[in-house]
Amino acid sequence: MSEAFVDDAIDFMRDCQQQRKPFFLYYGIAQPHVDVYSNFGFRSSSKRGRYGDMIREMSWSVGAIMDEVKRLGEDSNTISIFTADNGPHLQLCNEGGDAGVLKGGKMQFWDGGIRVPGIFRWTGHIPPAKISDExxxxxxxxxxxxxxxxxxxxxxxxxxxxxxxxxxxxxxxxxxxxxxxxxxxxxxxxxx
Incomplete structure (x- = not known):
């Protein structure tokens, strides 16, 4: 399924560029909500088990889309945001993620449930490799x-x-x- 989603996203961006239209692409990633699947090429590729395999597949899909943005020459015209909607699904134990030292997870208002990664990228506008705790x-x-x-x-x-x-x-x-x-x-x- 990830390959089909990535292919559709790339086709959409190429169509927009050919028509000289700006685009908004929301790429909602199914991983790693629950262990529903993992592409054959990613199975047993991580020491973290099936959850880690899904993270690797997710990383590949984001990388493929970002590579296409660069290939299209739209890197400096594109704001990319990578974030999550909640912390780990603790009821699934190792298959649901880990909040590290933070207390809580999905459906809880402790830091582990609401503090999620937020990566903003806009080449030439947002300085690279900076970290903020804002x-x-x-x-x-x-x-x-x-x-x-x-x-x-x-x-x-x-x-x-x-x-x-x-x-x-x-x-x-x-x-x-x-x-x-x-x-x-x-x-x-x-x-x-």
Missing amino acids: VVSQFPTLMSIVGGSVPDDRKMDGQDISSTLFNWSPEPKPEPVAEKQLQLQRACGKGQ
Whole structure:
């Protein structure tokens, strides 16, 4: 299935380029939600078992699409974002991923359930190989980049972090909830 999705994505990008039209490609990766399949070429390729095999297949598919963006000469015109919607599916044990030292996973609001990777790439615009620990909210940031505006008729969660992406100047951070709780505990004589 991954090969078919990659082929469709590449055909779509080529068609857009031939028609001289900009494109928006959302590539929703099935891996590694659950171990539903793994392409024969990736089976038993990882020390991490079937879960690791799926991660390798996912990596291949993203790499193939990014290689095509470069081949089309659209690298400096394309914003690529790689992210996840939740942490590991802990109920599946080793087949569901691992949050490392973070507590929690999928369907939980602990850090292990909501802290996911966020990789932004835009050649010539976003400096490469930089790491930030800023909290990212994609919608306000992308609206700022494309010159749009965030609706003001409803409460929107998140803030524009484009200056962090482009200049690596830290955004103002709200005080972490855990730190507020610790301060409250200390005030009550419970914290160390």
